[in-house]
Amino acid sequence: MSSSATAFAPASVGNIGVGFDLLGHAIxxxxxxxxxxxxxxxxxRIEAIRGDIAGVETLPLEAARNTAGGALIALRERQALPYGFALELDKGIPLGSGLGGSAASCVAALVAANALLDAPLSREALYDFALDGEAISSGSRHGDNVAPMLLGGVALATATRALRIDAPDWLHAVVVHPDQxxxxxxSRAVLAEPYPLHALVEQSAHLAQFLLGLQRGDAALLRDGLHDVLVEPRRAPLIPGFAQVKAAALDLGALGASISGGGPSAFAWFDSRAAAERAAPAMRQGFVDAGFEARAYVTPVNAPCAEVIAT
Amino acid sequence: MSSSATAFAPASVGNIGVGFDLLGHAIxxxxxxxxxxxxxxxxxRIEAIRGDIAGVETLPLEAARNTAGGALIALRERQALPYGFALELDKGIPLGSGLGGSAASCVAALVAANALLDAPLSREALYDFALDGEAISSGSRHGDNVAPMLLGGVALATATRALRIDAPDWLHAVVVHPDQxxxxxxSRAVLAEPYPLHALVEQSAHLAQFLLGLQRGDAALLRDGLHDVLVEPRRAPLIPGFAQVKAAALDLGALGASISGGGPSAFAWFDSRAAAERAAPAMRQGFVDAGFEARAYVTPVNAPCAEVIAT
Incomplete structure (x- = not known):
C-alpha cells in the first residue's frame, strides 16, 4: 500500500439544461x-493549492473551509479513520466558470484518498462525502457536478443517489468558457421567484424526452428534450454573448444548447464529433464578439470519470 | 371493407403522480x-349514448360538443374524407372519476372509425385527433389519458408526441374509484398558485428516478420516484378518504400511491399482482370509512390498448 496517491477529476457540465441541480456530464x-x-x-491538512488560473490564491487553505478539505474531513470522521490526510491541489479548471471547479477538487481529493484506504469504497459510496465538500463552496448539497465526475458520462444526482445514465457514444458536446x-x-438569486404550472409541465416533458432520448439513442427526442424553459430564460440575460453562442450552435445543427451550471460557460450537444468540431469556433466567436476572450472544448458526452493517475 | 366497426378503449390512470398532464397508464x-x-x-352524427353510469344523460349528443364527436370531426376534416360517421357510445367508465372517461369515448370512436378508413392511420397519427377530442371536454390538449389508451401500458404524452414507455410486467396497480x-x-383551480424552485427540483428528481426505474425494472428507483410533491399536496385535501387510502397502500408495500388524473380516484403501484390484490380491499376501505361507496380494480400496468372488437 502506497502512502500517497494522485488523482484527477474532470470538469463537468452542470444541469444539462433540463436537469437543474440533478443532471451533469463529464468533460x-x-x-x-x-x-x-x-x-x-x-x-x-492542505499543504498547497497551485494552478495557472485566475484567483487561485483566494482559495482557502484551511481544510474545513475548502471543498476538497471538507470532503476528506467527512470521509475521515464518518469512516472513523485513525489516520489523517495531507493534500495538495493542482487546479486546472477556471474558478467561477460553471464547469464544476470546486467539485473537481473535491472529487479528485476523494478518489486519491480512497486509494489509500485499507478497504476502498465504491464510487457511489464516495458521493455522500463529495456532497459534503460541494456544500462548503456552494452552500447546498447539489451533486450535478460531483456525480458525473465520480461516475463519468451523464449522471443523475439526487440527495441520496448518484446514478450513471447510459448515453450513445456518438453524442458530443462543445463547451465554451468565456473570460467573464x-x-x-x-446566478441563483434570479431563480427565486416561483414558477407557473404550465412551465413546469413543459420542462417535465422536456426532461422525460431527454431521458428517453438518451435511453433510445434517439436524436429527435434529444432535440425536443434539451430545452430549458425554467432557468435559462432567467440566467441568460446575465451572460453577455450567450444568446449569440446558442444561436451559433443551433445554426450549426446542435441538438440543443444552454448554460453550464451557474454559468457563464455555455454548452451545446451534437450528434457527432465532426458536427461539434464544426460548431466550436462559431460558438467561441459569439463570446469574442461580445468582448470576451473564450476557450472552446469539444468532448464526448461519455467522457471519462476521475481516476488515480499515480501512486 | 365492413361499413361498421366497434372498438373499446380502456380507462387509464392520468398523471401517475410525477407526470402531471404527461404520463398515464392503461387499466x-x-x-x-x-x-x-x-x-x-x-x-x-351521434345516434346514441348509453351506459349504466350516473350522469350519462347529461353528455352532449351534438357532435361538435362531444369529445368523441369532436375527434371524428377533426379526423374527417384533416383527412379530407368524402364520407361521414354515425356514432353510438356505450359508456362504462364513471363520469368525473379521474379515470379518463371522456378520453376513452374519444379513443374508442377514433379506433373504430380508423378501421373504416380506406388507409387506416397509425396509433401515433390518431393521437393528434384524440387531443382535439380531449380538449372539448377538458378545455386543454393534454394527452396523458388518450396516449396510454392508444398505445397501452405507460405512455408519455407531449403536445406533439405519444410515446409508449416500456415497463416491467410484474408491475401492478390498484385503482380505487370512490362514489364522490x-x-x-x-381540481385544476388549486394548482394555479406558482411553485418554488426547490419543489420543482425535487419533482424532477422523482420523475427522472421514475423513468429510470421503469427502464431498469428497478423497484427501489420506482419507490423513490413515484412521489408527487407538486400537485397531490394541493389536491388531496379535496378528496375525503384519500389520505387513508394512500396510507393503507403504503402500509401494504406499495411502491407509491397518488391521485389518478384530476381525482377523486386513487391509485397505487405494487411489485406483483399478489401484493396489489392483498392491498386492494384495505385501499377501498379507506374511502368506505370516509363515508363513500367505492370500487377497486387490480390491473397490470402494462394493460392492453384500445382495440377493434367487432366489424
Whole structure:
C-alpha cells in the first residue's frame, strides 16, 4: 500500500439544461489534480493549492473551509479513520466558470484518498462525502457536478443517489468558457421567484424526452428534450454573448444548447464529433464578439470519470 | 371493407403522480365502447349514448360538443374524407372519476372509425385527433389519458408526441374509484398558485428516478420516484378518504400511491399482482370509512390498448 496517491477529476457540465441541480456530464478537457498522503496525525491538512488560473490564491487553505478539505474531513470522521490526510491541489479548471471547479477538487481529493484506504469504497459510496465538500463552496448539497465526475458520462444526482445514465457514444458536446465572472450568488438569486404550472409541465416533458432520448439513442427526442424553459430564460440575460453562442450552435445543427451550471460557460450537444468540431469556433466567436476572450472544448458526452493517475 | 366497426378503449390512470398532464397508464377493467358506421352524408352524427353510469344523460349528443364527436370531426376534416360517421357510445367508465372517461369515448370512436378508413392511420397519427377530442371536454390538449389508451401500458404524452414507455410486467396497480364528485375545474383551480424552485427540483428528481426505474425494472428507483410533491399536496385535501387510502397502500408495500388524473380516484403501484390484490380491499376501505361507496380494480400496468372488437 502506497502512502500517497494522485488523482484527477474532470470538469463537468452542470444541469444539462433540463436537469437543474440533478443532471451533469463529464468533460474530457480541463481537470483538477489532487495528491493525497496518509499522515499519522488524525486531521486533514492542505499543504498547497497551485494552478495557472485566475484567483487561485483566494482559495482557502484551511481544510474545513475548502471543498476538497471538507470532503476528506467527512470521509475521515464518518469512516472513523485513525489516520489523517495531507493534500495538495493542482487546479486546472477556471474558478467561477460553471464547469464544476470546486467539485473537481473535491472529487479528485476523494478518489486519491480512497486509494489509500485499507478497504476502498465504491464510487457511489464516495458521493455522500463529495456532497459534503460541494456544500462548503456552494452552500447546498447539489451533486450535478460531483456525480458525473465520480461516475463519468451523464449522471443523475439526487440527495441520496448518484446514478450513471447510459448515453450513445456518438453524442458530443462543445463547451465554451468565456473570460467573464458571474457570481454564483447572483446566478441563483434570479431563480427565486416561483414558477407557473404550465412551465413546469413543459420542462417535465422536456426532461422525460431527454431521458428517453438518451435511453433510445434517439436524436429527435434529444432535440425536443434539451430545452430549458425554467432557468435559462432567467440566467441568460446575465451572460453577455450567450444568446449569440446558442444561436451559433443551433445554426450549426446542435441538438440543443444552454448554460453550464451557474454559468457563464455555455454548452451545446451534437450528434457527432465532426458536427461539434464544426460548431466550436462559431460558438467561441459569439463570446469574442461580445468582448470576451473564450476557450472552446469539444468532448464526448461519455467522457471519462476521475481516476488515480499515480501512486 | 365492413361499413361498421366497434372498438373499446380502456380507462387509464392520468398523471401517475410525477407526470402531471404527461404520463398515464392503461387499466384492464372499466372501458368505453364505440360503434361507428360510415355514412354518405359528410358529417358526424351521434345516434346514441348509453351506459349504466350516473350522469350519462347529461353528455352532449351534438357532435361538435362531444369529445368523441369532436375527434371524428377533426379526423374527417384533416383527412379530407368524402364520407361521414354515425356514432353510438356505450359508456362504462364513471363520469368525473379521474379515470379518463371522456378520453376513452374519444379513443374508442377514433379506433373504430380508423378501421373504416380506406388507409387506416397509425396509433401515433390518431393521437393528434384524440387531443382535439380531449380538449372539448377538458378545455386543454393534454394527452396523458388518450396516449396510454392508444398505445397501452405507460405512455408519455407531449403536445406533439405519444410515446409508449416500456415497463416491467410484474408491475401492478390498484385503482380505487370512490362514489364522490370532484369537479375538474375545482381540481385544476388549486394548482394555479406558482411553485418554488426547490419543489420543482425535487419533482424532477422523482420523475427522472421514475423513468429510470421503469427502464431498469428497478423497484427501489420506482419507490423513490413515484412521489408527487407538486400537485397531490394541493389536491388531496379535496378528496375525503384519500389520505387513508394512500396510507393503507403504503402500509401494504406499495411502491407509491397518488391521485389518478384530476381525482377523486386513487391509485397505487405494487411489485406483483399478489401484493396489489392483498392491498386492494384495505385501499377501498379507506374511502368506505370516509363515508363513500367505492370500487377497486387490480390491473397490470402494462394493460392492453384500445382495440377493434367487432366489424
Amino acid at each position: 474530457a478537457g480541463p481537470r483538477d489534480v489532487a495528491t493525497v498522503r496518509r499522515i499519522d496525525e488524525p486531521l486533514v 465572472v458571474l457570481e454564483t450568488r447572483r | 384492464a377493467g372499466p372501458r368505453d365502447v364505440a360503434t361507428v358506421r360510415r355514412i354518405d352524408e359528410p358529417l358526424v 364528485v370532484l369537479e375538474t375545474r375545482r
